[in-house]
Amino acid sequence: MSIVENYKLLINKINHLSNDVTLICVTKTFSLDVIKPLVDNGHIHFGENKVQEAKNKWLELLKIKPKINLHMLGKVQSNKIDEIVKIFSFVHSLDNEKNSIKFNESEKKFNKKLNYFIQVNIGNELQKSGIQLSLVKDFVKFCKKDLNLNILGLMCIPPFNQNPEIFFSKLYKLNKECDLNNLSMGMSSDYELAIKNGANYVRVGSYIFGSRS
Numbered sequence: 001m002s003i004v005e006n007y008k009l010l011i012n013k014i015n016h017l018s019n020d021v022t023l024i025c026v027t028k029t030f031s032l033d034v035i036k037p038l039v040d041n042g043h044i045h046f047g048e049n050k051v052q053e054a055k056n057k058w059l060e061l062l063k064i065k066p067k068i069n070l071h072m073l074g075k076v077q078s079n080k081i082d083e084i085v086k087i088f089s090f091v092h093s094l095d096n097e098k099n100s101i102k103f104n105e106s107e108k109k110f111n112k113k114l115n116y117f118i119q120v121n122i123g124n125e126l127q128k129s130g131i132q133l134s135l136v137k138d139f140v141k142f143c144k145k146d147l148n149l150n151i152l153g154l155m156c157i158p159p160f161n162q163n164p165e166i167f168f169s170k171l172y173k174l175n176k177e178c179d180l181n182n183l184s185m186g187m188s189s190d191y192e193l194a195i196k197n198g199a200n201y202v203r204v205g206s207y208i209f210g211s212r213s
């Protein structure tokens with residue numbers, strides 16, 4: 001099947017589950033030639049995990065297609081925050097105070113507001129990105145009240161090789177407790193489960209584009 005066929009099949013499956021889901025096509029490692037048919041098809045939400053790669057790939061296209069929204073999914077390096085604010089519209093991987101302060105400063109500098117998801121280390125894993133569970137509520141409050149960042153909701157990547165549903169439902173509850181209304185969860189292997197557990201932003205790559213080498 002072609003990439004556009006995969007994409008259309010995925011859209012159908014998603015719409016079958018919910019009519020309120022934003023699909024982010026995750027294009028990391030794929031070249032613009034491969035991605036372009038989706039842009040031509042009118043898709044506007046794309047995810048990348050590296051700043052330089054995103055710039056190389058998307059900068060020119062963003063100038064002629066300003067409706068495209070780039071979503072930063074990868075670990076945020078604090079020295080790249082100005083670059084992120086310049087080209088991305090969404091960040092799904094905000095997970096510490098230092099970076100949130102820098103995002104706030106950078107937003108002022110470029111007079112631009114982004115949308116943020118706070119990444120939660122939902123499985124309490126060593127070495128995994130995301131803020132620890134016990135700190136989530138205070139961090140949400142800090143970002144919203146003290147910094148006036150536009151926090152949409154929480155995001156997670158469940159632990160590998162475990163039933164993701166437990167983690168999705170846990171994040172759903174925590175999101176409600178934080179009084180947040182959007183949830184970024186679900187990838188190629190588990191987007192259906194994520195939507196059943198309240199996700200309204202799903203981040204899907206290999207289902208559409210095939211496996212990354």
Ligand SMILES: *Cc1c(COP(=O)(O)O)cnc(C)c1O
Pocket residue numbers: 026028049073074157187188189203204205206207
């Ligand atoms: C790569 C990536 C995805 C997409 O993963 P697939 O399994 O290819 O769908 C989603 N979220 C994040 C944070 C990623 O880095």
